[in-house]
Amino acid sequence: MTRWRPKALAAGIILSVAVPFLPLVLWSLSERWFFPGLWPQQWGLRAWQHLLDAAGGQIASGLAHSTALAAATAAVSLVVGVPAGRALGLYAFRGKALAVLLVVLPLIVPPLSVAMGLHLWFIRLGLAETFAGVVLVHLTVCLPYTVFVMWGVFANYDPDFEAQARCLGASALAVAWRVTLPLVWPGILVAGLFSFLLSWSQYLSTLIIGGGRVLTLPILLFALMGSGDRPVAAAVSLVFVAPALLVLLVSARHLGRGGLMGVR
Amino acid sequence: MGDLRLEGLALGYGPEAVVRDLTLSVADGEMMSLLGPSGAGKTTILRAVAGFIRPRAGRVLIDGRPVDDLPPERRAVVMVFQKALLFPFLDVAGNIGFGLKMQGLDPGEIRRRVDAIMDLTGLAGLGRRKVHEISGGQQQRAALARALVLQPAVLLLDEPLSSLDANLRQQMREFIQQIQAETRVTTLFVTHDQGEALMMSHRVSLLLGGRLRQTGTPRQLFYRPADPDVARFFGGENFFDGRMENGLLKTAFGDFPAPDTENNGRRPLATIRPEDVRLAPEAGNGSVMGEVTQTRFEGMATRIWIRCDGGLVVALTPESRWTAGQRLAVVFPPDKVRVFPA
Ligand SMILES: Nc1ncnc2c1ncn2[C@@H]1O[C@H](COP(=O)(O)OP(=O)(O)O)[C@@H](O)[C@H]1O
Ligand SMILES: [Mg+2]
Numbered sequence: 001m002t003r004w005r006p007k008a009l010a011a012g013i014i015l016s017v018a019v020p021f022l023p024l025v026l027w028s029l030s031e032r033w034f035f036p037g038l039w040p041q042q043w044g045l046r047a048w049q050h051l052l053d054a055a056g057g058q059i060a061s062g063l064a065h066s067t068a069l070a071a072a073t074a075a076v077s078l079v080v081g082v083p084a085g086r087a088l089g090l091y092a093f094r095g096k097a098l099a100v101l102l103v104v105l106p107l108i109v110p111p112l113s114v115a116m117g118l119h120l121w122f123i124r125l126g127l128a129e130t131f132a133g134v135v136l137v138h139l140t141v142c143l144p145y146t147v148f149v150m151w152g153v154f155a156n157y158d159p160d161f162e163a164q165a166r167c168l169g170a171s172a173l174a175v176a177w178r179v180t181l182p183l184v185w186p187g188i189l190v191a192g193l194f195s196f197l198l199s200w201s202q203y204l205s206t207l208i209i210g211g212g213r214v215l216t217l218p219i220l221l222f223a224l225m226g227s228g229d230r231p232v233a234a235a236v237s238l239v240f241v242a243p244a245l246l247v248l249l250v251s252a253r254h255l256g257r258g259g260l261m262g263v264r
Numbered sequence: 265m266g267d268l269r270l271e272g273l274a275l276g277y278g279p280e281a282v283v284r285d286l287t288l289s290v291a292d293g294e295m296m297s298l299l300g301p302s303g304a305g306k307t308t309i310l311r312a313v314a315g316f317i318r319p320r321a322g323r324v325l326i327d328g329r330p331v332d333d334l335p336p337e338r339r340a341v342v343m344v345f346q347k348a349l350l351f352p353f354l355d356v357a358g359n360i361g362f363g364l365k366m367q368g369l370d371p372g373e374i375r376r377r378v379d380a381i382m383d384l385t386g387l388a389g390l391g392r393r394k395v396h397e398i399s400g401g402q403q404q405r406a407a408l409a410r411a412l413v414l415q416p417a418v419l420l421l422d423e424p425l426s427s428l429d430a431n432l433r434q435q436m437r438e439f440i441q442q443i444q445a446e447t448r449v450t451t452l453f454v455t456h457d458q459g460e461a462l463m464m465s466h467r468v469s470l471l472l473g474g475r476l477r478q479t480g481t482p483r484q485l486f487y488r489p490a491d492p493d494v495a496r497f498f499g500g501e502n503f504f505d506g507r508m509e510n511g512l513l514k515t516a517f518g519d520f521p522a523p524d525t526e527n528n529g530r531r532p533l534a535t536i537r538p539e540d541v542r543l544a545p546e547a548g549n550g551s552v553m554g555e556v557t558q559t560r561f562e563g564m565a566t567r568i569w570i571r572c573d574g575g576l577v578v579a580l581t582p583e584s585r586w587t588a589g590q591r592l593a594v595v596f597p598p599d600k601v602r603v604f605p606a
Pocket of ligand 1: 277278282301302303305306308309
């Protein structure tokens with residue numbers, strides 16, 4: 001393949017992702033925009049100013065909350081999901097079918113039911129309206145994806161690489177760090193980013209379990225949308241989406257190079 | 265440098281043992297082939313020596329010391345697998361230096377030793393290449409270099425040539441033999457290819473169905489097989505029996521001296537290799553008559569099936585003049601007949 005083709009493809013993808021955001025950008029920069037105008041009748045930075053001044057503290061705290069939650073969820077999801085995916089991908093064991101069912105179940109059951117059901121338990125366990133509680137409910141969505149991604153990675157993984165490293169003098173710990181990790185790194189990156197973004201975009205489950213105490217960006221966003229101030233809602237949306245886009249671009253760069261090639 | 269001894273090993277994965285009662289010694293500096301058909305348990309044995317499988321019974325000794333309680337990384341045993349298994353995230357030099365790095369050597373020393381072994385294995389100048397940027401043969405050599413650079417007490421090679429094409433395989437056989445002779449590393453070489461085992465090793469050990477059937481020099485296994493199964497594995501045909509009389513085995517194809525065979529009342533078995541069977545157009549001294557039933561041209565030789573009174577005889581001859589239906593004389597030269605110890 002010639003060199004420009006992947007670039008053209010990447011440009012196409014970026015464009016198709018970016019275009020839907022154009023109206024958001026326009027809205028956030030408008031003072032007045034009435035139907036049927038193709039452009040805002042009056043431009044201005046009021047929405048962005050509002051975000052920085054009046055709502056600034058709230059947005060910053062929302063950002064911090066969302067980031068902390070998503071990072072914690074992604075981390076836990078990897079810590080549990082990588083060994084689980086390894087077990088599913090490499091070994092046959094008793095109760096494997098049951099394990100698979102348990103992993104898939106949260107994806108089949110509507111998230112609302114999961115969150116509502118968990119809420120009752122979490123109240124009893126003192127997890128409702130806590131950070132940990134919200135991380136747990138986000139995990140019901142993120143963990144299955146992580147397990148599935150890592151399952152796929154380990155299904156194509158040759159454990160003899162590890163045996164080879166062991167007899168070359170690497171301890172079990174050194175093997176995990178210097179052989180297994182580099183081999184499955186692209187998969188871990190994908191699974192981690194996926195979990196991060198899934199957690200980042202949770203609204204309903206955060207609302208139910210967090211009970212208005214854990215104020216993530218989506219929660220604030222919905223509140224602002226409800227207020228009917230479109231330019232401000234658009235600006236918040238962009239703040240909300242920016243990290244996700246950033247993550248996507250960075251990962252696209254990373255994965256583009258080695259790709260998942262290392263895993264074989 | 266070291267010698268390897270396996271004592272009464274029993275190995276397995278599930279309830280059934282895959283390898284039973286295995287005792288084998290490889291001397292210091294020796295190249296020993298472990299030969300056997302696919303599924304015989306060869307890889308299983310290497311895994312046990314390397315420390316990836318715990319024996320159910322028996323012990324593994326290196327330099328006379330039991331190593332069963334040592335993890336793989338502390339056994340001074342390096343295994344080279346069927347696949348080269350070069351780490352894709354390291355370049356060629358990084359792969360070869362992996363073990364030295366694990367030992368905590370300083371980078372200068374690692375570079376020096378890696379360069380030396382790359383010279384020896386004909387990989388000079390390829391150190392900075394990615395592993396997929398070198399050929400299959402070079403990958404196998406890099407895998408070998410990665411093991412040799414550690415100067416292991418015992419080197420285990422698990423069919424490292426089976427993924428290469430015929431020409432390259434022949435080159436690599438000679439190459440491995442030469443490297444082994446130069447480094448004098450104690451080597452257990454696993455293969456399912458009898459030719460490979462015979463041409464490469466000082467001694468060969470034949471594994472059939474999880475049991476060692478015979479260990480000896482290539483010539484011993486080839487010409488003096490311990491039992492009919494061993495003979496069959498090396499392409500033996502023409503099994504016939506007879507009765508013992510005064511140290512002679514009397515058969516339908518003649519009388520053959522059998523000094524090692526006991527006269528215990530049973531009818532001992534004998535064999536002759538197809539290429540040792542002599543054919544002549546006329547009856548002569550010690551010959552039996554037969555009729556050609558089938559011929560098959562195999563290139564360097566033609567295989568001929570002959571029906572005799574004593575049974576069907578298979579002969580391999582460089583002559584291509586025989587055709588089905590022809591009558592001819594078959595001679596079993598006594599020095600070529602192997603009478604199995606009963
Ligand atoms: N990981 C394993 N689990 C269960 N059985 C195995 C495993 N590896 C090999 N076996 C079985 O053990 C026997 C010997 O296998 P192996 O040692 O790989 O033979 P070889 O290397 O001589 O071809 C085979 O019957 C194979 O099916
Ligand atoms: Mg094998």
